[in-house]
Amino acid sequence: MTAKKSDSTVLWWIGWIMLTILSFFVSCYFWTGFIAERVGPMSKSGVPFLWVSAVFGTWMVLLVPLIVLMYTKVDKAYEDARLTKEAAEFHKTKDDFGVKFASVNGSDRFLPKNLSDKLKKVPAAIPKGHLVTAILKNGSRVENVFILNKKEVRGIYGLDRLNFDLKDISDLEPANLDRLPDFRTEHWLLLDGAE
Numbered sequence: 001m002t003a004k005k006s007d008s009t010v011l012w013w014i015g016w017i018m019l020t021i022l023s024f025f026v027s028c029y030f031w032t033g034f035i036a037e038r039v040g041p042m043s044k045s046g047v048p049f050l051w052v053s054a055v056f057g058t059w060m061v062l063l064v065p066l067i068v069l070m071y072t073k074v075d076k077a078y079e080d081a082r083l084t085k086e087a088a089e090f091h092k093t094k095d096d097f098g099v100k101f102a103s104v105n106g107s108d109r110f111l112p113k114n115l116s117d118k119l120k121k122v123p124a125a126i127p128k129g130h131l132v133t134a135i136l137k138n139g140s141r142v143e144n145v146f147i148l149n150k151k152e153v154r155g156i157y158g159l160d161r162l163n164f165d166l167k168d169i170s171d172l173e174p175a176n177l178d179r180l181p182d183f184r185t186e187h188w189l190l191l192d193g194a195e
Helices: 003-038 047-097 113-119
Strands: 100-103 129-136 141-148 152-157 169-174 188-192
Touching (some): 113 169
Antiparallel strands (some): 129 141
16 A cells, blocks of 8 residues: 555544544534523433433434445455455465466456367366467467366467467367477466456
């Protein structure tokens, strides 16, 4: 959290507390005068109970929008903190594993049904994983594309960034598992939707 945002949050909380206290005193001021003028002095039987009920009842009504505002602000603060924490963990994981990531929405990583069905006839390179060469609509080839569960493109070996659209994959050829490169972690580009 930046210093400016932190200062803004502190000022917001101070303002909220002041409004809460001020709303109590507004209730007191209004009902003290109103009850003294229309009902009678505090020494009269039942007036203190009426005053307490009126003041605290009005204060509770005035607090409702303040509580809603506080809840909204707190909820946003927690959500911001969660997103910041997730982003920090994601970047730490990237640094720890030395792998490059490309952000691709989950639905965009899935192969069309015809290509997924084609992989059902191809032996897996590892359990639940196929290594293929993707053939794009323009005829170019992208080697060492990793497909998870015969349907989801999860990684590409040898690319620094995703330089094509996954929807442009028109065909798949199984990789020659007898002539695989010496795979190194830092040369994988993993496709993820975390960012």
